[in-house]
Amino acid sequence: MCNSLYLLLVLCVTSSLAMEKIISEDSSDTSCNSPFVWMMVKHLDRTDTKLNKVQSLSHQNHIAINNMKGKIVNDEVTEIKSLLNGIQKKMRNMQFEIDNLKRRCSTNPGDWVLFSGHNYMFVYKKVTWNIAKIDCQQKGGYLAKVESGAENSWLISVMKDEVWIGLNDIQSEGQWKWISDNTGISFSYWPSNQPSSKRRENCVQYCKERCGMKSYGWNDESCGSRMGYVCEKQLEHS
Template sequence: MEEIYANIGCDKSVNLKASQYQRGPQSSERRFHAAVVLFLGLLSVFLLAGLIGLGVHYHDSIQRSAAQLSTITTNLTECLQASNNFSSLIEERDLLNASLTEMTQELERLQSLVKQTKTCPAGWRMFSHACYFLSNEPGSWDKGREDCRDRGADLVVVNSHEEEIFLTALTKKNVWIGLSDRDEEGTWKWVDGSPLTLTYWPAAQPDNGGGDPQWGEEDCVHIRTEMDTHWNDLSCEASLQWICEKIA
């Protein structure tokens, strides 16, 4: 009997261990499944968060792109309007240029008619738009200027090479012109106040008398027709003829 009970006790022990062995693997499997489920859940959460982030990013990008597109469209519209305005300005400019050309031609025609009708007083010679008078008697530079003013004119002012040639052809004698440096030595000015720009001085002139007392201060200018370079400074008290000039 004891052996039987012993055997029975042995079987109970074996059965208990077998039962424990059977429960062990099942518990591990459940824990594994739980871990897998937890991992998948976390992965789903991360994926969802990533999708939400991407959605927000692309939404902002789309908004920025839309704003940039709107700006580009606005700029293109403004450029088109400016282009249309520019074309209109070009047309107006062309019309103004055409009108200006017509007015210039008409002014030239009227000036030509005026010149044809203008004449100089007796004893005066016309050149270009002015009248010139050669005095009959000699005198000082101041006397010549006074005579010209009495005639409604002044001593001649030379403005061009053509005018200089015309003056030298008027007479073969030395004649006063309206140029002096009486206000400031070495600063030559015409009687109308304009500065000297066109000159016909020969070499070594003007020399203000070269320091020789017999010539004195040479502050006034005359045309010296016997030389190719026509001007010379001379004492304003010297006695020469003069040329007056006035607008025709």
């Protein structure tokens, strides 16, 4: 359609140039009976007709362009809707994963929390170390054995209160061992003034307020003291 419009415009310009040529060649006789006048009128009629066609085509082109714009807009809207649907689907999947992670990482009593191939349970019921040890065994685990800085940092990041862990020197004073496998410590997190090595302080806890510290650290404490505890168990492989 645009090509037709362009062609008619060219024809109109050509007709106009032809009329100027006629006028320049013989413009002395301008009476109604003059062949010159009639020829000019014919050219004017033809030019007017062509101009009308140009206007009509121009209007049609304008409508066509608007329709094209509408189609472009519709296509853009469709594309945006598709992108939004994709984003919403990804967000739903992400929310599903987050909900699963929250369930797995919940620190509510009775919930096992997964970290680095082990499950942990934080219990904030205040009991003695021996009761905590027995409770963990009944749950299929043991009082937590902290073997690395990463594990230690994670435990501190999620615990809500001071808790017992499995380290103790009950059998031999100063010989700290884990209740889970009776092995010694390869990693420790004692503050500068710990362990205090008092004869009655044979069990280890994560301590903060009780020890006047701003962050959790290990502390040897009387096994008869009462506080929460953290159990640990390895994942069962099928």
